Amino acid sequence: MNADRETTRIVRSWLEDGVTRLPDPILDAVLDELPSTRQRRASWWPLRLPQTNMAFTFGIAAAAVVIAALLGVRLLLPDGSGDGSPGDQPSPTPATSSSAWPDSAGNIAAGTYLSDSPSPVRTTITVPEGWFACEVGTAVLVACSDAGHRGEISVSLVENVVADPCDRGRALLEPPVGESVDDLVGALSSLSGFAAGDPFDISLDGYVGKEFELTAPTDPECVLDEAGLGTWTFPSRTLGVNGVGPGEVNLLRIIDVEGVRVMIAAAYQSIASAAQITQIREIFESVRVAP
Amino acid sequence: MDTDLVIRAQRGDEEAFASLAVAAGDRLHAVAHRILRDLDLAEDATQQALLAIWRDLPQLRDPARFDAWSYRLLVRACYAEGRRSRTWTPNMRLLPSDGPSQADGSSLVDDRDQLERGFRRLSVDHRAVVVLHHYLDMPLEQVADALDIPAGTARSRLHHAMRGLRAALDADARPPARRAAP
Numbered sequence: 297m298n299a300d301r302e303t304t305r306i307v308r309s310w311l312e313d314g315v316t317r318l319p320d321p322i323l324d325a326v327l328d329e330l331p332s333t334r335q336r337r338a339s340w341w342p343l344r345l346p347q348t349n350m351a352f353t354f355g356i357a358a359a360a361v362v363i364a365a366l367l368g369v370r371l372l373l374p375d376g377s378g379d380g381s382p383g384d385q386p387s388p389t390p391a392t393s394s395s396a397w398p399d400s401a402g403n404i405a406a407g408t409y410l411s412d413s414p415s416p417v418r419t420t421i422t423v424p425e426g427w428f429a430c431e432v433g434t435a436v437l438v439a440c441s442d443a444g445h446r447g448e449i450s451v452s453l454v455e456n457v458v459a460d461p462c463d464r465g466r467a468l469l470e471p472p473v474g475e476s477v478d479d480l481v482g483a484l485s486s487l488s489g490f491a492a493g494d495p496f497d498i499s500l501d502g503y504v505g506k507e508f509e510l511t512a513p514t515d516p517e518c519v520l521d522e523a524g525l526g527t528w529t530f531p532s533r534t535l536g537v538n539g540v541g542p543g544e545v546n547l548l549r550i551i552d553v554e555g556v557r558v559m560i561a562a563a564y565q566s567i568a569s570a571a572q573i574t575q576i577r578e579i580f581e582s583v584r585v586a587p
Numbered sequence: 588m589d590t591d592l593v594i595r596a597q598r599g600d601e602e603a604f605a606s607l608a609v610a611a612g613d614r615l616h617a618v619a620h621r622i623l624r625d626l627d628l629a630e631d632a633t634q635q636a637l638l639a640i641w642r643d644l645p646q647l648r649d650p651a652r653f654d655a656w657s658y659r660l661l662v663r664a665c666y667a668e669g670r671r672s673r674t675w676t677p678n679m680r681l682l683p684s685d686g687p688s689q690a691d692g693s694s695l696v697d698d699r700d701q702l703e704r705g706f707r708r709l710s711v712d713h714r715a716v717v718v719l720h721h722y723l724d725m726p727l728e729q730v731a732d733a734l735d736i737p738a739g740t741a742r743s744r745l746h747h748a749m750r751g752l753r754a755a756l757d758a759d760a761r762p763p764a765r766r767a768a769p
Contacts, residue, residue, distance in 0.1 A: 303753040304721065310702050311621055311722040315629070318616035322630050326608060326637040330601045333638055335645050399643075430667060 336399060394420055397437060403428045404439075410586055413437040414453045417553050421449065422582035424575065436530060439579065447564040447576045451583055454528045454550075454559045457483040458537060461490070461525035462518030466537045468529060477550045477557060481506050484548065487527065489513040498549060501585045503558075505551030514543035514566065528559075541565065547577065553585055593650035596641070604644070608637050611654075614723075615661050621718045622665045624707060636664035655733040662715045662734060669711045698756060705755025713748040716741055 397411035398404060406425040412418055414436055423439050430440035436452040456468045457480070473483040485492035485508070495508035512525055524539035540546065543566035550559045562580035564573060588610070595603035615636055620629035639660045647656050706714060712734075719730045720741075731741035 300749070300753070303749060303756060306698055306756065307702065307717065307749070307752055308721050310699055311718065313699075314617065315620045315626065316613060316617045318612035318633055319630065322616075322634050323608060323612050323637075326634055326641075327601070327605050329638060330604065330641055333642055335597075335599055336642055 397421075398429045408582075411437045411451075414451055414558060417453075417556055417558055418586035419451050419558075420582075420584045420586050421451070421579065423449075423579055427579070441575075447562070447568065447572060449576065449579050449583065450559075450561045450563070452559055452561070453531050453557065454480055455531045456529045457487065458526035458528070461487055461512075461527065462516065463526065466526050475557065477505050477552050480550055480557060480559070481508065484510055484528065489516055489525075498551070500549065500551050503551045503553050503585055505549060507547070507549045510546045510548055511566070512540045512542055512544045512546075516542055543567070547580055549580075549583075551585075558585070588651075588653045590650040590653070593644070593647070593653045597644045597647065597650070604641055607640075607653075611640075611657055612637065615657060618658065618718055618722065619661060619665055621722055622662070622711060622714045623668060624703065628665075628668050632661065632664040632668040635667065636661040639664060655729065658719065658733040659735055662711070665715065666711045701755045702752060705752045708755075709748050709751055713744045713751075716744040717748045717752075720745055 394408040394410040395405075397409040397413070404423065404427065406423060406427075408420055408422040410418065410420050419437060421437065421439060427439050427441045430438050430448070436450055438448055438450040440449075441447045454473075456472045459467045459469050469483060473479050481495050484490075485495070487510070490513065491511045493509035495506040498505055498507045516525060518525075524541045524544075527538045527540055529537050540563065545564055545566055547562040548559060549561075550557060552558075560580065560583045562576050564576050568576070588607070592603045592607050596607055612633065616629060616633040619632040619636070620626060623629045623632060636657070640657055643660065647653065706717075709717070715734060716730055719725045719733060720727060725733065727741050727745065728738055730745075731738040734741065736744075
């Protein structure tokens with residue numbers, strides 16, 4: 297038996313070990329979320345319209361042309377109310393420069409994106425080339441870059457904070473962190489072993505809050521698993537506990553949007569270059585609360 | 588997979604989807620666990636994948652391809668889960684054994700430890716190809732189809748991954764360097 301076959305045999309045998317059954321609570325949690333999880337309608341069309349005749353098909357096409365023409369005329373009229381006189385000018389480029397944040401993880405083009413996350417707040421974010429959507433869900437928006445050292449920008453609602461970043465069981469603060477911005481700032485600043493900068497007041501699109509820097513210990517006392525040190529949790533159970541690596545820096549903006557506490561985080565490794573940090577900071581500052 | 592169930596679930600039938608989830612949940616979770624090598628992360632990834640399957644099901648053109656398509660969403664969830672955890676590589680030093688190499692059952696344990704470490708060094712993309720091919724016995728063409736990548740890419744990833752795993756095993760088999768006695 298040659299080395300390749302022997303490796304394959306060992307790998308196959310090794311892969312046989314492991315769980316084979318999904319725990320019922322996980323399945324239950326999925327089924328519980330179905331009513332509040334809207335299905336996305338099909339973005340494709342059947343190649344042929346079944347049970348149609350030529351007259352019907354032409355009718356559909358003609359209707360589409362008429363609708364398109366009407367829409368076109370409307371777009372050319374200022375505010376949609378012009379009278380068609382020679383003095384009328386086409387409206388300037390509409391302020392629709394933001395694209396919808398993708399529904400699935402993947403590459404995105406540079407530009408400004410509008411997202412329904414973190415629900416119920418809508419946000420916009422502007423990313424340069426090379427960044428991608430790396431998290432999908434209504435509870436959090438995350439843009440990532442793997443250029444150089446990894447960087448992430450996330451916008452989320454934070455529910456609670458871990459009692460001990462080193463606790464593998466990820467036990468949370470009890471009683472849970474309070475609902476105000478200051479409550480969360482205080483809890484995060486008190487994370488064992490973390491260094492927190494002085495929080496200062498900010499106003500973002502009219503919503504007030506705090507900004508500060510939180511740095512994970514570079515040489516933590518605990519033995520870390522892959523998820524790193526535990527920090528905070530999200531309202532959605534599926535997102536679990538946010539983990540940070542040793543020395544990871546998080547710039548945090550926590551604001552109150554009409555009673556909803558939103559946290560914008562820019563995460564990067566302490567060894568990131570100055571240029572990377574500058575770029576991450578720019579994206580961090582591009583995050584806005586959409587009307 | 589019962590395509591009628593898939594079609595009903597595509598139309599928003601939650602009971603039909605529940606049946607699908609019960610039928611597919613175990614295999615998806617087994618694959619997630621083998622890719623992520625962490626029970627909590629695997630549970631989260633499976634949960635995310637099942638919700639993504641529900642959400643995107645109307646976009647599946649061919650209900651007969653449900654299984655392969657579901658693996659694609661699962662691997663995406665694993666990918667996101669791995670990123671969410673901000674995986675970092677602990678500076679784990681492999682200490683050489685002081686004694687002679689063992690030919691008994693403990694060498695199997697050593698193999699598994701080395702495989703575990705070698706596997707964790709692979710990206711989720713590479714792990715997924717290994718698991719789908721060697722755990723689910725999927726031919727590489729099907730792996731490529733499930734992951735929506737060219738067959739050549741699947742082949743290349745498998746080759747790279749297996750080479751890395753073999754190197755991990757070889758490192759364990761290599762006798763430790765011994766310091767010459769004065």
